[in-house]
Amino acid sequence: MITTWNRSRQMLDRSRRSLAGGVSSPFRAKAPVPLFFESGSGARLRDVDGNEYIDYQLAWGPMILGYSHPAMVERLRKQAEKPLSYGAQHELEFIVAEKIQALVPCAELVAFTSSGSEAVQLAHRLARAFTGRPLILKFEGHYHGWMDSALVSYKPQPDEVGPRETPQSVLGSKGQAANAADNTVVAPWNDLEILDRILAANKGAVAAIMMEAVLCNSGCLMPSPGYLAGVRELADRYGALLIFDEVITGFRIDPGGAQTHFGVKPDLATFGKAVGGGVPLSVVAGRAGIMGMMFTGGVVFGGTFNGNPFSLAGADVCLDELSRDGGAALRHANCMGERLMDGIRSLSAAHKIPLQVTGFGAAFYLHFTDRETLSSYRDTFDDNRDRLQKFLYAAMEAGVILVPDGRLYVSAAHSEADVAETLDKLSGAFERL
Numbered sequence: 001m002i003t004t005w006n007r008s009r010q011m012l013d014r015s016r017r018s019l020a021g022g023v024s025s026p027f028r029a030k031a032p033v034p035l036f037f038e039s040g041s042g043a044r045l046r047d048v049d050g051n052e053y054i055d056y057q058l059a060w061g062p063m064i065l066g067y068s069h070p071a072m073v074e075r076l077r078k079q080a081e082k083p084l085s086y087g088a089q090h091e092l093e094f095i096v097a098e099k100i101q102a103l104v105p106c107a108e109l110v111a112f113t114s115s116g117s118e119a120v121q122l123a124h125r126l127a128r129a130f131t132g133r134p135l136i137l138k139f140e141g142h143y144h145g146w147m148d149s150a151l152v153s154y155k156p157q158p159d160e161v162g163p164r165e166t167p168q169s170v171l172g173s174k175g176q177a178a179n180a181a182d183n184t185v186v187a188p189w190n191d192l193e194i195l196d197r198i199l200a201a202n203k204g205a206v207a208a209i210m211m212e213a214v215l216c217n218s219g220c221l222m223p224s225p226g227y228l229a230g231v232r233e234l235a236d237r238y239g240a241l242l243i244f245d246e247v248i249t250g251f252r253i254d255p256g257g258a259q260t261h262f263g264v265k266p267d268l269a270t271f272g273k274a275v276g277g278g279v280p281l282s283v284v285a286g287r288a289g290i291m292g293m294m295f296t297g298g299v300v301f302g303g304t305f306n307g308n309p310f311s312l313a314g315a316d317v318c319l320d321e322l323s324r325d326g327g328a329a330l331r332h333a334n335c336m337g338e339r340l341m342d343g344i345r346s347l348s349a350a351h352k353i354p355l356q357v358t359g360f361g362a363a364f365y366l367h368f369t370d371r372e373t374l375s376s377y378r379d380t381f382d383d384n385r386d387r388l389q390k391f392l393y394a395a396m397e398a399g400v401i402l403v404p405d406g407r408l409y410v411s412a413a414h415s416e417a418d419v420a421e422t423l424d425k426l427s428g429a430f431e432r433l
């Protein structure tokens with residue numbers, strides 16, 4: 001049992017005097033105790049107080065190969081001896097682009113950016129330019145980054161959401177340009193009939209339907225059988241593009257993303273997090289005619305760090321590791337995750353704590369709820385968040401780190417022994433609820 005986080009607490013106090021909030025992303029302040037880390041290897045992290053954890057946060061997703069993966073370390077060490085950036089062309093750009101082309105069905109062409117939020121911004125712009133239409137249709141509870149244009153109806157409160165058939169477009173931040181809400185139409189996810197009606201009501205105006213193909217950011221909810229194919233059909237019928245935001249599902253649910261796993265090809269897709277295995281990299285991939293708008297269609301796009309060799313060296317190794325042996329690394333991560341999901345379900349049943357565990361092996365979520373099924377954002381309103389906070393804290397004391405919203409990411413480095421030890425530790429956390 002971990003009994004002290006004194007050094008982390010001292011460092012946070014010191015950090016707050018120079019770094020706004022003491023953390024580099026306000027989401028991180030939500031951890032039960034914002035920890036300071038000093039090392040990590042495989043599935044394990046060590047904090048500055050010398051405590052060791054089995055980690056299921058994976059730096060919020062990127063560390064799909066685990067920490068300090070030997071091939072990554074070796075390659076990046078060598079790469080660091082070369083120029084870190086050229087701001088010009090180099091071989092790794094097309095080498096990594098070709099690997100993505102080979103893995104991802106919609107990737108006729110790719111473009112590199114640095115963060116998922118940027119990739120989404122480019123995808124929105126391409127879609128509006130290509131179709132000549134103004135609106136992006138998004139779904140309640142889906143997160144597409146923190147930019148003004150995208151941060152709409154991500155976590156709207158029950159008193160803000162409006163009727164389920166015609167949800168309100170709710171801004172996500174103070175200071176956000178107010179017209180972001182006017183440029184976005186919001187729909188409930190996993191409901192084709194309502195989507196059809198909303199598209200009909202906005203006929204000729206929707207440039208793209210954008211979604212997380214698995215709703216990872218609001219509870220790792222899976223698409224209902226046939227739903228993604230149905231949305232594809234509706235997009236075609238109404239002349240809108242289909243964009244999958246695969247920043248989480250990409251290179252995690254399958255080496256070819258959710259589009260391969262579910263067999264539904266979008267027109268554009270955005271990737272981030274796992275593609276670089278820990279280095280900052282994001283990707284827009286899609287149909288050649290749409291991607292070409294950046295060069296012949298008047299779409300402006302830039303980025304000093306786009307395609308920098310350091311990030312692409314990381315991606316080069318990461319994609320090789322993930323695609324080796326027909327995707328064995330991700331099969332393992334997903335298998336370990338499924339085992340953990342089953343184990344957690346058994347623990348909650350044994351402790352008589354109502355819990356739904358949703359998602360897929362490599363990314364899943366704990367809902368402390370009495371509901372039997374969850375299929376879209378509003379279903380998560382009933383989650384018992386106080387109980388989740390207690391559980392997160394108890395898990396941390398037991399030496400297991402989860403994402404502060406109740407999500408778990410599982411990497412290729414998590415072993416059967418890690419899973420068994422995790423379940424043992426989490427059993428104690430359930431006992432304390």
Ligand SMILES: Cc1ncc(COP(=O)(O)O)c(C=O)c1O
Pocket residue numbers: 114115116117118120143144145146212217245246247248272273
């Ligand atoms: C689905 C999805 N899209 C976009 C983003 C934004 O990515 P970034 O944080 O790299 O800007 C995230 C981040 O969590 C995400 O989960």
